[in-house]
Amino acid sequence: MAVxxxxxxxxxxAVVPALAVxxxxxxxASAAGAAQAQWQLFPVSGGSGGGYAFNRLGLxxxxxxxxxxxxxxxxxxxxxxxxxxxGFDGRTWxxxxxxxxxxxxxxxxxxxxxxxxxxGVGSRWNKQTMRDDAQILYWDGSTWADRTAGAxxxxxxDVDGTGADVWVVGGAKHPATGxxxxxxxxxxxxxxxxxxxxxxxxxxxxxxVVAADDVWAGGFTAAEAFGTRTPLVLHWNGSSWKxxxxxxxxxxxxxxxxxxxxxxxWAGGFTxxxxxxxxxDRAAVAAWNGGAWSSRTPAGLExxxxxxLAAYGSxxxxxxRRTPLQRWTGGSWSPAAGPKPEPLTVGxxxxxxxxxxxxxxxxxxxxxxxxxxxxxxx
Numbered sequence: 001m002a003v004x005x006x007x008x009x010x011x012x013x014a015v016v017p018a019l020a021v022x023x024x025x026x027x028x029a030s031a032a033g034a035a036q037a038q039w040q041l042f043p044v045s046g047g048s049g050g051g052y053a054f055n056r057l058g059l060x061x062x063x064x065x066x067x068x069x070x071x072x073x074x075x076x077x078x079x080x081x082x083x084x085x086x087g088f089d090g091r092t093w094x095x096x097x098x099x100x101x102x103x104x105x106x107x108x109x110x111x112x113x114x115x116x117x118x119x120g121v122g123s124r125w126n127k128q129t130m131r132d133d134a135q136i137l138y139w140d141g142s143t144w145a146d147r148t149a150g151a152x153x154x155x156x157x158d159v160d161g162t163g164a165d166v167w168v169v170g171g172a173k174h175p176a177t178g179x180x181x182x183x184x185x186x187x188x189x190x191x192x193x194x195x196x197x198x199x200x201x202x203x204x205x206x207x208x209v210v211a212a213d214d215v216w217a218g219g220f221t222a223a224e225a226f227g228t229r230t231p232l233v234l235h236w237n238g239s240s241w242k243x244x245x246x247x248x249x250x251x252x253x254x255x256x257x258x259x260x261x262x263x264x265x266w267a268g269g270f271t272x273x274x275x276x277x278x279x280x281d282r283a284a285v286a287a288w289n290g291g292a293w294s295s296r297t298p299a300g301l302e303x304x305x306x307x308x309l310a311a312y313g314s315x316x317x318x319x320x321r322r323t324p325l326q327r328w329t330g331g332s333w334s335p336a337a338g339p340k341p342e343p344l345t346v347g348x349x350x351x352x353x354x355x356x357x358x359x360x361x362x363x364x365x366x367x368x369x370x371x372x373x374x375x376x377x378x
C-alpha cells in the first residue's frame with residue numbers, strides 16, 4: 001500500500017470535526033419550504049499547494065460514510081492528480097488511513113458503501129505494460145484490497161449493491177468492445193449479457209441496485225469508439241435487461257447519474273455532441289414513470305452535465321458540471337441553499353438512511369473544501 005509524501009502531509013490536517021451551525025446561514029432558505037433545516041459543516045484542509053475534486057460519497061445504514069476524491073496539484077508547469085478517500089466515523093472525516101491505495105491506483109470514479117466496508121472502482125497504471133488496467137477494490141475498514149481477479153472488464157465506471165449482490169458496469173476489456181455489466185455472487189464475478197445492438201463504442205457509466213430484480217444502468221450507445229453518443233438506460237428484472245427509450249428524446253449525449261425515488265427513476269446527464277462539459281453540451285434530467293419519460297432540465301444557462309442526483313424528503317436535488325445545486329419540488333427547479341453563501345462546486349451528493357442529505361464540495365476558486373450534512377426535513 002502506497003501513501004505519497006504529499007498525501008501524508010495533506011491528510012494529517014484533514015481530520016476536522018464538524019462546525020455546528022447555530023443559526024441560519026447568510027442567504028439560506030428552507031430546504032423543504034417548512035421548518036428551517038441547518039447545514040452541519042465539516043471543513044477539509046486542502047493541504048499545501050493543492051485541492052480536492054470530490055467524486056463520490058456513500059453512506060452506510062449505521063451512519064458511517066466513505067467519500068472519493070481527486071487531489072490535484074499544479075507546480076506551474078503540469079498538473080498532478082492523486083486518488084484520495086475519506087472515512088466518516090459519525091463525528092469526523094479522516095483521509096490518511098483511507099487513502100492508502102495499491103501502487104499505481106488512479107483516482108477512483110465509482111463507490112458503493114455498506115456497513116463495515118465499501119467498494120471502489122477505477123483504473124490502475126501498469127508499469128510493465130505502460131497502460132491502465134481495470135481495478136476493483138474493497139475497503140474492509142483497514143485497507144483497500146484488490147478484488148479485480150476474474151472480472152472481465154477493461155474500464156470500470158461505477159459500482160452499486162451490498163453483501164452478496166454487487167454490480168459493476170463500464171467498458172469491455174481489449175480486444176473486446178462495447179459495454180459491460182458484471183455481477184458478484186459470493187467471491188466471483190459473472191458477466192451479465194446486455195441487449196444486442198448497443199454498439200462497439202457503448203459504455204455503461206452508472207448503476208443503481210434497488211433490489212435483486214430491480215437494477216438500473218445508464219450510459220450511452222455508440223457505433224464505434226469516440227462515435228456519436230445516444231443516451232442509454234437499461235433495466236434488469238432479475239433475468240434479463242430491457243432497453244428503455246432515450247430519456248432525452250431524440251438528442252445525442254449520455255446518462256451519467258441515476259436515482260430511484262418516489263416510484264420514479266430519475267436520469268441525469270447531458271445532451272449535445274461532446275463528452276460532458278464541452279462546448280454545446282447541456283445538462284439534462286428526465287423522470288421515468290414506468291411508461292414514459294418527462295423532461296426535468298435543470299436551470300442554468302451554463303449547466304453542462306447533471307452528474308449528481310439525490311433525494312431529500314419528497315424532493316430531488318441535482319448538481320454537476322457548471323450545474324448549480326438545485327432542488328425539484330414537484331413542478332420546477334429552485335435554487336437550493338448550500339452550506340456556504342458563496343457559489344459552490346458540488347462534486348458529490350448522497351442521501352443517508354436517516355433522510356439527511358450529504359454533499360462534498362468547495363467554494364468556487366477552491367478557497368474552502370468541506371463535507372456538509374443537512375438533517376432530514378421535519
